[in-house]
Amino acid sequence: MRQVRRTANRVLLGLTGVVLLGTGGTVLLGGLGLAARWNLDLPDNWPWAEPDDVLLSEQNRTRWTDTGWWWPTVIAALAVIVLLLLWWLLAQLRRHRLNEILVDSGDGEGALLRGRALEAVLAAETESLEGVERADVRLTGRRTEPRVRAVLTLAPHADPGTVLLRLADESMAHARGSAGLDRLPVDVRLRAVRHRAERVS
Structure with a gap:
C-alpha cells in the first residue's frame, strides 16, 4: 500500500507539474509576445501567439452552454x-509512522526516543527468533501511547504459536523496558516465506 501511494504521488505531482509548466509557458509566450520577438514559427491553429489574442474564442466558450x-x-x-x-x-497529511516516543526519564520532563531506532532494534531482535525469516516493524499511534505493527515472514518449519509467544515474552518485553513503557500493544500479521520452485532433471 505504501508503494502504491508513493507511486500515485509521483504520478500526480508529475502530471500537475507538466500541466502547470505547459500552461505557464503558453501564457508567457502569448502574453509577452515572445513568438514574434524570437521569430518562432508557431502552427496556424496556435491559440495564443500575441498579447491581444484570447486562449478560447467566444464561439468555443459558448459552444455547448445551451445544451x-x-x-x-x-x-x-x-x-x-x-x-x-x-x-x-488528506493522504499526505495523515501520518502513518511515529517519528518519536516520549520516554519517562524520571526527572518530570521526559525524553524523546527516535521511532526509527526502536523499530530497527525491534526488527533485528525479532528476526533473530527461530523461525522468523524477516520482520517489518512500524510504530504508529501517539508518542505517549505508541503501538507496533509487525509483519513477520515465517520459515516453512516455524510454529506460529511459538513465534508469537517469544515475540511477546522477549522482543516486545525488551522494547517496553528500553522505552520505559507500561504497555506497548502490537498488531502482528504472519506470512509464509515463498521459495521458488526449482526444476529437477
Missing part, C-alpha cells in the same frame, strides 16, 4: 476533481 447535458457534466467533473484532490491532500 442540457453541459452544466451537469461540468459540475460533476469539477466535483470529482475536488474530491480527488481532497483525498490526495
Whole structure:
C-alpha cells in the first residue's frame, strides 16, 4: 500500500507539474509576445501567439452552454476533481509512522526516543527468533501511547504459536523496558516465506 501511494504521488505531482509548466509557458509566450520577438514559427491553429489574442474564442466558450447535458457534466467533473484532490491532500497529511516516543526519564520532563531506532532494534531482535525469516516493524499511534505493527515472514518449519509467544515474552518485553513503557500493544500479521520452485532433471 505504501508503494502504491508513493507511486500515485509521483504520478500526480508529475502530471500537475507538466500541466502547470505547459500552461505557464503558453501564457508567457502569448502574453509577452515572445513568438514574434524570437521569430518562432508557431502552427496556424496556435491559440495564443500575441498579447491581444484570447486562449478560447467566444464561439468555443459558448459552444455547448445551451445544451442540457453541459452544466451537469461540468459540475460533476469539477466535483470529482475536488474530491480527488481532497483525498490526495488528506493522504499526505495523515501520518502513518511515529517519528518519536516520549520516554519517562524520571526527572518530570521526559525524553524523546527516535521511532526509527526502536523499530530497527525491534526488527533485528525479532528476526533473530527461530523461525522468523524477516520482520517489518512500524510504530504508529501517539508518542505517549505508541503501538507496533509487525509483519513477520515465517520459515516453512516455524510454529506460529511459538513465534508469537517469544515475540511477546522477549522482543516486545525488551522494547517496553528500553522505552520505559507500561504497555506497548502490537498488531502482528504472519506470512509464509515463498521459495521458488526449482526444476529437477
